[in-house]
Amino acid sequence: MFETLGRFTYRRRRLVLALTGAFVVAAIAWGTGVFGSLANGGFEAPDTEAYRAVRTIEQTVGRTGTDVIVLYRSDSQTVADPAFRQTVESHLAQLPAAEVLRTTTFWGSKSPAFVSKDQHSTYAVLTLAGADPEERLATFRKIASQVRTAPAGLDVKVGGEVAVFDEVNSQAEHDIVQAESISLPIVLILLVVVFGGLVAASLPLFVGGLAILGAFVVLRALTTFTDVSVFSINIVTMIGLGLAIDYALFIVTRFREQLALGNDVETALSVTMRTAGRTVAFSGVTVGVAISSLALFPVMFLRSMAYGGAAAVLVAMVAALTALPALLAVLGHRVNSLRLPFLRRGGGLGSSEHGAWYRLAHSVMRRPVRYVVVLVPLLLVLGIPFLQAQLGGVDHRALPAGSDSRTVTEVLQSDFAGAGGSDVLVSARTSSPDSLAPYIAELRRVKDVAGVQLGGFKDGVASVVVHTHYTSQELPARDVVAGVRAVQPPAGVTVEAGGDTAALVDLLHVLRERLPWMAGFIVLVTFILLFVAFGSIVLPAKALLMNVLSLSASFGAMVWIFQDGNLSGFLDFTPAGFLDATNPVLLFAVLFGLSMDYEVFLLSRIREEYDRTGDNSQAVALGLQRTGGIITSAALLLIIVVGAFATSGIVFVKMIGIGLVIAIAIDATVVRALLVPATMRLLGRANWWAPAPLARWWKRYGFRETGPALEEPAEERELSRA
Numbered sequence: 001m002f003e004t005l006g007r008f009t010y011r012r013r014r015l016v017l018a019l020t021g022a023f024v025v026a027a028i029a030w031g032t033g034v035f036g037s038l039a040n041g042g043f044e045a046p047d048t049e050a051y052r053a054v055r056t057i058e059q060t061v062g063r064t065g066t067d068v069i070v071l072y073r074s075d076s077q078t079v080a081d082p083a084f085r086q087t088v089e090s091h092l093a094q095l096p097a098a099e100v101l102r103t104t105t106f107w108g109s110k111s112p113a114f115v116s117k118d119q120h121s122t123y124a125v126l127t128l129a130g131a132d133p134e135e136r137l138a139t140f141r142k143i144a145s146q147v148r149t150a151p152a153g154l155d156v157k158v159g160g161e162v163a164v165f166d167e168v169n170s171q172a173e174h175d176i177v178q179a180e181s182i183s184l185p186i187v188l189i190l191l192v193v194v195f196g197g198l199v200a201a202s203l204p205l206f207v208g209g210l211a212i213l214g215a216f217v218v219l220r221a222l223t224t225f226t227d228v229s230v231f232s233i234n235i236v237t238m239i240g241l242g243l244a245i246d247y248a249l250f251i252v253t254r255f256r257e258q259l260a261l262g263n264d265v266e267t268a269l270s271v272t273m274r275t276a277g278r279t280v281a282f283s284g285v286t287v288g289v290a291i292s293s294l295a296l297f298p299v300m301f302l303r304s305m306a307y308g309g310a311a312a313v314l315v316a317m318v319a320a321l322t323a324l325p326a327l328l329a330v331l332g333h334r335v336n337s338l339r340l341p342f343l344r345r346g347g348g349l350g351s352s353e354h355g356a357w358y359r360l361a362h363s364v365m366r367r368p369v370r371y372v373v374v375l376v377p378l379l380l381v382l383g384i385p386f387l388q389a390q391l392g393g394v395d396h397r398a399l400p401a402g403s404d405s406r407t408v409t410e411v412l413q414s415d416f417a418g419a420g421g422s423d424v425l426v427s428a429r430t431s432s433p434d435s436l437a438p439y440i441a442e443l444r445r446v447k448d449v450a451g452v453q454l455g456g457f458k459d460g461v462a463s464v465v466v467h468t469h470y471t472s473q474e475l476p477a478r479d480v481v482a483g484v485r486a487v488q489p490p491a492g493v494t495v496e497a498g499g500d501t502a503a504l505v506d507l508l509h510v511l512r513e514r515l516p517w518m519a520g521f522i523v524l525v526t527f528i529l530l531f532v533a534f535g536s537i538v539l540p541a542k543a544l545l546m547n548v549l550s551l552s553a554s555f556g557a558m559v560w561i562f563q564d565g566n567l568s569g570f571l572d573f574t575p576a577g578f579l580d581a582t583n584p585v586l587l588f589a590v591l592f593g594l595s596m597d598y599e600v601f602l603l604s605r606i607r608e609e610y611d612r613t614g615d616n617s618q619a620v621a622l623g624l625q626r627t628g629g630i631i632t633s634a635a636l637l638l639i640i641v642v643g644a645f646a647t648s649g650i651v652f653v654k655m656i657g658i659g660l661v662i663a664i665a666i667d668a669t670v671v672r673a674l675l676v677p678a679t680m681r682l683l684g685r686a687n688w689w690a691p692a693p694l695a696r697w698w699k700r701y702g703f704r705e706t707g708p709a710l711e712e713p714a715e716e717r718e719l720s721r722a
Helices: 002-011 013-029 031-036 049-060 082-093 133-148 161-195 198-222 232-260 265-296 300-321 323-336 356-366 368-382 384-388 404-415 433-444 475-486 500-534 538-563 582-613 616-647 651-688 692-701 714-721
Strands: 068-073 100-104 121-128 155-159 423-429 451-458 461-467 494-498
Touching: 002 013, 002 265, 002 323, 013 031, 013 198, 013 323, 031 198, 049 423, 049 461, 049 494, 049 500, 068 082, 068 133, 068 161, 068 404, 082 121, 121 133, 121 404, 133 155, 133 161, 155 161, 155 404, 161 198, 161 232, 161 404, 161 616, 198 232, 198 300, 198 323, 232 265, 232 300, 232 323, 232 582, 232 616, 232 651, 265 300, 265 323, 265 500, 265 582, 300 323, 300 582, 356 368, 356 616, 356 651, 368 384, 368 538, 368 651, 384 538, 423 433, 423 475, 423 500, 433 451, 433 461, 475 494, 475 500, 494 500, 500 538, 500 582, 500 692, 538 582, 538 651, 582 616, 582 651, 616 651
Parallel strands: none
Antiparallel strands: 068 121, 068 155, 100 121, 423 461, 423 494, 451 461
């Protein structure tokens, strides 16, 4: 199949490249418009009690959310000064009534919560026009410059939910440009070193560009049917560029290797596709399956990551199997052009039969028990901090210190008594608000409730606001939600509790409920794919265990860094004391896929050598020799690409970048270079075992890199009959 594809792309190379060019033009013209179609937020779980409560209140009683908070301060005047009031009210009065539906101030509400402890600051709450977050964001952008223009004598800072969305969007766009400006020059230099020439080095970037543009097209199409988070662009850039470079690296290296053996261009390309092309296809499907499992969660942020990640992997794989071979067919031996004299040995990764990686494999296999006994407990110990993980939600600390939106929230929490607390919003369906009096009295007796008030009543729905002095992310605030939900309403009254803390509680419940299904889906499909690829049920089981070890160490590091705050000064972030609840789920899917990526590359070459020699130890050593340098180079390049996102100003994006760097480094060194040879030596011939019926099926239908004509090794025939 893949050999046929290789010959087809060789013979139709100009057609394939012409179609690729047309696709690029269309993607640039239409796909890049995805930036204006992406949604904000998406961290809440729909169809939960918290979601329904707020939706019911907004659709009946009316929206009461703090869309925008405008913080005013004067060093010379107090809020009680008439001049202070006049300046603030004049500033607010200039805002268009069509855009700002309601304005709440100290002078209108008489609430002391609107006045700072030193009496020199106050704030106004703006409710904006718009039926959904995207419309309200569009409204805010129309008035943003006007709101942020400080009147004479006052300092103005703007925050609130919509302003946070606006700042996060701007920061995300800035981070992508910054990450690419950091990573691409370094990646190009490393590719030149790896290949020893400019032409070959440019090919992975060519595939990377196609992967990113193609993913943009897919996401733009998806936005016409469903909401897609703005953060999907981050994973498209990370995964699309990173995996495209990996795939191109393997295919170009194998193609040059075949040319060096004296094959003509068509033969070299067909052999490359039959071997490396097949491996890339299996890797792409495996990684895509792992990332697409995020779609099992009804959380828009995670679903969007599934869309973006799977699209990037799919397009990278297709581009590496079609456009890249066509370009190699056109280039032929010119793929080695523009070689740099001082790097003329480049491109020979793993070409020596008995090089450093071969010697390392044999060194490990001479003492396999020692390596397993030392490394497995070490990785498990590194994962111990994750046992103490605390999960929370995204708050103002996700933004860089000093940003306006974050500063406003911090000032409210520190300088305004009671203003920094969170509210539990209760929707109560009742025929009369008077029937809620006993219920409200009971709510006031709930531990840590600072106050309860009836927010409004309309069309049989009342809103009850339960205030606490805790912020929405503090653990005691979750106890308040539990206490509120435990209060029984009067007969004939149905209630549901929402608000930021309640939404977080429900999100955690949904994640816990769906996580086993996600893990089961990944394990089952990955196991099947690896069996189809290698004809063994032992290797897939071992690969899954190796993934657990590398994931354990990575998650432990995440807790140690981002929850406990170690290295926070060096990495420039403010520790929140918890991990964003969606990040471990996202990292699990992405890291599992990337770990399998390198597993497939290594085991494919080992399987090829085993088919040729029938010697397990020799196959492991030769397989590692042939792929060790390539996997290390691919891992280093991927680390550069994803590590650039560690410079992000958004903490949970920074966490994704750091988490991927740690996991890739552990996986490409400790796991692939040491644990895999050690465990395969211990298992011996059992590596290739499968029950006789499955072995017969694989012999007939399975995918061998070396082609169906080769005879099965004698050792494998014995195992198949066992």
